[in-house]
Amino acid sequence: MDAAFVERLRKIAGRRHVLSEAADLYGYESDASIDRSLPGAVVFPGSADEVAAIVAACNERGYPFVARGAGTGLSGGAVAESSALIIATARLRRILEIDPDNRLAVVEPGVPNAEIGAAARAYGLQYIPDPSSMAVCTIGGNIAENSGGLHCLAYGVTANHVLGVEVVTADGDTVRLGGRVADAPGYDLLGLFVGSEGTLGIVTKAVVRLTPLFETSRTMLAVYDSIEQASRAVSDIVAAGIIPGALEMMDRLTTIAVEESVHAGFPTDAAAILIIEVDGLIEGVEETSAAVRRACERGGAREVRTARTEEERDRIWRGRKEAFGAIGRLSPACYVQDGVVPRTRLPEMLREIADVSNRHGLRIANVFHAGDGNIHPLILFDSNQPAEVERAVVAGDEILAACVRRGGSISGEHGIGTEKRDCMTLQFGPADLALMARVKAVFNGRDLCNPLKMFPTSRRCGEGARKLASGKLSPAMSAAVGPAF
Amino acid sequence: MIDATSFATSLQQAVDGRMLVHPRACEAYAIAGCTPKLVLSPASVEEASRTAQLIADEGESLVVRGAGTKSWRPPVPEAVFAVLDMTRCEGIVAHEPGDLTVTVRAGTKLAHLQSALSRHGQFLPCDAPFASHATIGGMLAAATSGSLTLRFGGIRDNTLGMRVALSDGTVAYSGSKVVKSVAGYDAYKLFIGSLGTLGVIGEATLKVAPLAAEDGLLAARFRSHRDAAGAAIDLARSNLFVWSASLHDGASTKRIDAIPAVASPNDWLLLVRCGGSPATVRRQIGGSARICKARGALELFEAPAREVGSIWAQVAELAGGAAYPVRDFVVAKFSTLPTASAELIDALLVAWPAAEIVAHPALGVAFAHAPVDRSSFDAARLSALWSSLKHREFNAAFLSAPPGISRGFTVPITAPIELQRRLKHALDPRGTFDPGRGAAGL
Secondary structure, eight states: OOHHHHHHHHHHHOGGGEEOSHHHHGGGSBOSSSOBOOOSEEEOOSSHHHHHHHHHHHHHHTOOEEEESSSOOSSSTTOOGGGOEEEEOTTOOOEEEEETTTTEEEEOTTSBHHHHHHHHHTTTEEOOOOOTTTTTOBHHHHHHHTOOOTTHHHHOOGGGSEEEEEEEETTSOEEEEEOSSSOOSSOOHHHHHTTSTTSSEEEEEEEEEOEEOOSEEEEEEEEESOHHHHHHHHHHHHHTTOOOSEEEEEEHHHHHHHHHHTOOOOOTTSSEEEEEEEEESHHHHHHHHHHHHHHHHHTTOSEEEEOOSHHHHHHHHHHHHTHHHHHHTTSSEEEEOOEEOOGGGHHHHHHHHHHHHHHHTOOEEEEEBGGGTEEOEEEEEOTTOHHHHHHHHHHHHHHHHHHHHTTOBSOSSSOOTTTTGGGHHHHOOHHHHHHHHHHHHHHOTTOOBSTTOSSOOSSOTTHHHHHHHHHHOOHHHHHHHGGGO | OOOHHHHHHHHHHHTTTOEEOSHHHHHTTOBTTBOOSEEEOOSSHHHHHHHHHHHHHTTOOEEEESSSTTTTOSSOOSOOSEEEEGGGSOSEEEEEGGGTEEEEETTOBHHHHHHHHHTTTEEOSOOOSSTTTOBHHHHHHTTOOOTTHHHHOOTTTTEEEEEEEOTTSOEEEEEOSSSOOOSSOOGGGGGTTSTTSSOEEEEEEEEOEEOOSEEEEEEEEESOHHHHHHHHHHHHHSTTOOSEEEEEOHHHHHTOTTSOOOSSTTOEEEEEEEEESHHHHHHHHHHHHHHHHHTTOSEEEEEOGGGHHHHHHHHHTTTTSTTSOTTTEEEEEEEEOGGGHHHHHHHHHHHOTTOEEEEEGGGTEEEEEEESOGGGOOHHHHHHHHHHHTTSSEEEEEEEOOHHHHTTOOOOOOSOHHHHHHHHHHHOTTOOBSTTOSGGGO
16 A cells, blocks of 8 residues: 555544554454455544545545454455455444433444443343354444344344444445434335445444343253254244244254363263243243243253253353354364255254265364254364365355255355355356346445455355465464354 | 337237236226326236336336235326236245245235235234235335334344346346345345335245234223323333334224224323233233333223234224225324324324324334315425424325325435435336336435
8 A cells, every 4th residue: 555545544544543564464464254365554543534534535546445343254354355445443432322212222333242232231221133252243343244143033133123324335425324213215225235244335323223121031951862853843943933032053063062161061972952042021931931841852852951040041151152162172273154044954954064074074063043044064174184175165165055955045144255255156146146236336336345245256166265275274263263153 | 119019919928918908907007096008917027027128128117016005105106107017926935834934926915925824823923004905015115014013123124035027127036035144235125115116026035923822902091192102112111022002093093993982082092912922911911001000091901812813903904004095095104213203293283183193102103194185184284294393303205195285295315315316227227117206206
């Protein structure tokens, strides 16, 4: 990035808020995915006006730019290809307003997800979407990726909890999409914007919906001797008319790893466990958890435990949240996939993952949002063995293709970014992608705003991941990635 | 340009002969009194796309129509060339109860869908009005939701993916058929609330919910709408998670059988819909009763559980629905912050005394219905309402009004108009779909 442009950025954001030395830029060359690329510079604007001025300057000079929150993204959405400028939202982290009677909060994009919840709690309210990285990941990043979380089964993902955004568009204009009040006339640009992976503009302010806190929550653990039974129980519970707040599944490889590091009290001899959380009014939770227990037992659960204390409940959830990190320690490297199948197809999908594992001679651990059919197979491999890297990538592709064949999706919550852009053609045909391209051109015709993301390049699915994994994956990386899932 | 006969033949082939040309036959599809020259009834999204392309290539225009419940929604067109009647493109494509998803063709009637889902103990959690004939495609195009939005979100929140047809012959899919997906842009959301101005909604995948094990309904009579609106806001802030709270003036209350009419025409009735396990419903009813009493409710009445469904079917039709037939009533919908609902109703009572008012205060929404009769409608006063609210956060739209009445009333658009125009141009470059019908002349 040329000195004159860096100087211009310093004038806009302040001398201390621009990084341009290579040594300072390495910390910003990747997010939590396997992709990496050194940015041209990093700027930390202190206001929406500064964001607009920076974007206008980029437009004038034809520099690409990429917004970045906490860098916890799992698909390369915040990776600055083409030596792009990173516009980091770290200084935009004020909660501007909590309006309890209208059940909303107005926040800046750099506010961590969990801080919104903490501020709302004082009013008996909560912010529902809860990605596992919620302690650090920012609301701006959540909006870009349409983040999910453990409790999205019953209450929806980020798109269902964002009422409005103020955005600096790719051209540098400041616009408002949606707002505090419903039924804005015109097209639902907000609906389009949430989940657009930073390719349509940069959020500078967001109005989010708050929800009353539940009176109580109950966490249960159902233990199975076969993966088949556990995965069948997922649709049995839902078919019984119950939508739990959360419904998670872990296989034996995962529970063993978790027990070695966290001691959550998971049975390590069971083929699979389900973690089920039911929330609501005390009396209703009694009834619903009894119905969940019946459904699990009918489906062959060996044991159904209920967390009796808050401490026990925390331990179960800690075990779930730290599962990825624990698995990371089992192997020199691991490659996480994120796909979705209709939940009734989970049993066959898990059989297929077992087949893929056997075929490629690779261990695959499963820990995932079973209620949503959102699988997260973790493929364990040795990054020092090129042939094994190749097999891991092929195995990942095969799993994604199998999800699409079953009417599912190539990403439930991690996004497309750079990692999966060449897999988009598995799920979408030329006409579907052309519609998306037409929409993108309306907002980001010059492709300066988070360029090259989400849309397929000329490579085929998996090639990008293969190239990166063979050269760049390190044992440290899988451990570093762990806690973010 | 091709000659008229071969154009007609091509259109006829595109819809497999389901084309009306006789003015008498076309009259039933009139849009605000304008009879179309042609009515075409495609049976699939592919047929719809072929038809749209033929019409676009001739430089003509097209109005997409479901059940016609928004035919009098301003701004109304001055002339209509062709109507694309989507009611033949109907039926459930796929429903897997264990997945809680259903894929339907756009012309499927809401009532048909609900009855098919109910056989599996499920429902689309949307109490949109005109339930007996509204189509899913029409509900999506008009973004029509009901009061259950409080608990389940609106129709937009329950839509997962869509197949759409554009005027260049494109048929494209976006979103997914599973409950969670972040692959690609959710371009389908642009069509929700687009009033048919971007393209044709052909098919949609929707999220469904289990029917409640038990239903409950509490009616609370209030002297003042302010107290009732306050109670609705308190309910929405509480951890009772009631399904909805609908507020009715005296005249609107009279239209609900099985609910005792309020003694004074000036009284207001707040109807609280509850649902869940039996014990949950008991708690919701008890908790709601306490909240209403604390806000000064004069009288409380609980409907028998078995009657809740039929009562609510009537209640849903009172919010801009079949209780106020579109030819006979001017209907407007106003949206503001929940805490400003009472003030909005105050303004309506002054500006439009003939209107029957139904509100969903916890959502910040109010509907006003008045007979199409000059004497019930004072344009100057309503203009004053518009302008008195203009500087606050609010949105407003006529859902049904004769052209003479709605002319001159415009609602400020807060959305970035240039982006909206560019989007319209990108997706419908020849302006084939319903020209002039969208917000601000989109």
